Amino acid sequence: MTELPAVEVRGLSKRYRRGAIGVRSLREEVEQLVARLRSREAKASLNEFFAIKNITFSVPTGTVCGIIGRNGSGKTTLLKVLTSITAPDEGEAVMRGRIGSLLEVGAGFHPDLDGIENIYLNGAILGMSKAEITRKLDRIIKFADIGSFLETPVKRYSSGMYVRLAFAIAAHLEPEILVVDEVLAVGDAEFQRKCLGTMKNVAGEGRTVLFVSHNLAMVRQHCTKALYLDRGLLKDFGEASSIIDAYLSNTAPSSNGSERVGDDDLWMQVAIVHPGTRERCSQLKFGGDYDFVLKLGARNSFHRSVVNIPIFDQEGNLISVLESLAEGVDQFDIVGQAKVVFSVRSLGLLPGTYSAGAALYAWGEDDPDLASENLLTFDVVAATVNDSYWPYQKEHGIVRLSHSAQLLKVD
Template sequence: MSMPPAIRVQGLWKEYVVNHAQERHGTFYDLLASGLKAPLRRLRQLGGAVPEQERFWALRDVSFDIAPGEVVGVIGRNGAGKSTLLKILSRITAPTKGRIEVRGRLASLLEVGTGFHPELSGRENIYLNGAILGMTRAEVARKFDEIVAFAEVEKFIDTPVKRYSSGMYVRLAFAVAAHLEPEILVIDEVLAVGDAKFQKRCLGKMRDISTQGRTVLFVSHNMLAVQRLCDRAVWLDAGQIRADGEVALVVGDYLRDGTDDRRERSWPTPDTAPGNEQVAIARLAVEPLTPDGGGALTVATGARLIVEYWNHVPSAALNLSLHIFSSDDTLVLNAVPLTERNWFGRPFPQGRFRCTCELPPHLLNSDKYRVELLVVRDQAQIIFRDDFALGFEVMDVPTDTAWHGRFPGVVRPQIHWTTEQLA
């Protein structure tokens, strides 16, 4: 007789309401202005203007089962519904329609410090999280030293966690979630925070958990981590399951879909553009490094990457980072404007800016690529991220050699060689 699933999701729907007109009523003037504008807003709505509220489905008829001991990766672009799904599974938010069944204790790590009380110390939060999971004080005490050692917060274990750095926060949060032995562990992009050493330890711990027969649901943009840890992947696209199956096959289809020719994207106004209250993206483009930017992208042409955006915050010190991935999701390079002399490290006024990055000829090998865009403030805080900002293909060019086929390797520089005959 087969065991019942650890997680069962049946016909799950989740609706959100987006407010397009957000009024601030901090002062009497704000309240008075809002009242005077109300008749005008109603006339605009009657005239066919954009409504003040818009409803959209973050999840649409999502169904799947996860067996006990299965390690499943949930992948998809930004806005696909991944985090919404995990919040419903973790009982943080309720579904609009459908039902879920969870068998066993579930621990979730959806963001830095999930479930922590800022006024309590690290020690108190460990015991609080254990109690939430239904563990006795003796069970938590047995794991306490191991949790503290993994998080490397021994000196600050009795300090209120509101005084922790973001790195300390995430180390302790992951340690608590991973060591208190829940039957089901739900993790959302925890590897996006922390240094390389910590990320490696997280992967090792998750690998240990997966071999202990516990169920893991893992959301990440790191496809290499997903393939190493998971046997199965669920691909969410626009709130629906687009693929569900063997991890290598699903991830391969996902990466090929993301690197389809996506050489230019643009938005006419900040209101319609992707972004937030700090920054909005106006245009993204990749073109050959030719005088007119036209023609095919080849190994010999090089490439010009263009990012245009609106900065909404006066005096914000902004920085861009472009991560270029090959078709197998290998990070080829990270382009940052360290050599830009006019604006790098300076505060940006409000307005529209264009940043251009030039990749020289004979750098990228023939392959399909995707570009991940990060907008960073104060050289530390990521304020916008698009993991499929651009997609393009670099074509091969004829050579005079007898070699036919794609050259191996991630990059393909023209390297200077000399040959001489020795006596």
């Protein structure tokens, strides 16, 4: 017998009124009901908009499913409908199993109760007996790791402490479906690793995880499926890596050479050119030679300048920084205009799409006087090294370390 999916969504829509707080009047509700009965397709009036519209998908049991999209694309609304925090206007969502959710910092807690009391409150809401909760209490306390604050009313908690306790409760009360919004971004790196490991274990035990995050590297690494929302519509759904690639392709900037950033008083501009030329490159060859040129201008003299060019992968992770001081260019003055050329030989970036920014500092200052993380984008295409038949591809990682290989005879 075919196992039914843990999450099954059909034609789900949710509309809101712009600027409205609270529920509609009885007359408005009746008018909306009549309008829906007259037409099968959901329609919004002029002062309404769809947060999500006609969403259909299913998630198999034991799957970690990432939900991605720009801010305002409907991710949080979808989770609120799935967890019955808000009701849909159209369609239905079938959740097969007990749900543990972590949607907003502090959600589901009574502010005047302490940590222990809120553990029992959340367990009761999930339908667990006091005895069941007591058996799991020590594990929850150990995972949350907030010490004596467990005996403090949660209204005194920091956002990080809220998240620690909330995730510990949601994960260890053993729901069949665990729903997690972007709130993990509040936690520190060590706690995030603990949470991600727990999510993986949950899926390994045959339970299901729905996970919203803007950290695409995290989604790619930990999710088997992904759902891509765009302006309330389901853009794509399927294998996580391919969905992320599609999302990045649709949202990548089109610039292949930077415009000036700053103003007439202080500005900068980045270009990638072939060595000894002014020919700009938007597509670079793995292993090729290129110059990253940073032009700077100042109406009034800018003294003791230090510059760098950070390079990011398509998911926003910092890959490397081209640093003027580290390469022997001493602090310098900008009088009118100046140009710093970073000569990159035998480019080690593996095939993919990257972006470059720039930053200008005054020597000794921690904060830049002018900075941008996305001045231009460029593609690196596959190529071979050392006359090898096989080229380096995107699947080989991000950067090739300079090395060689040889086969030796074993005596």
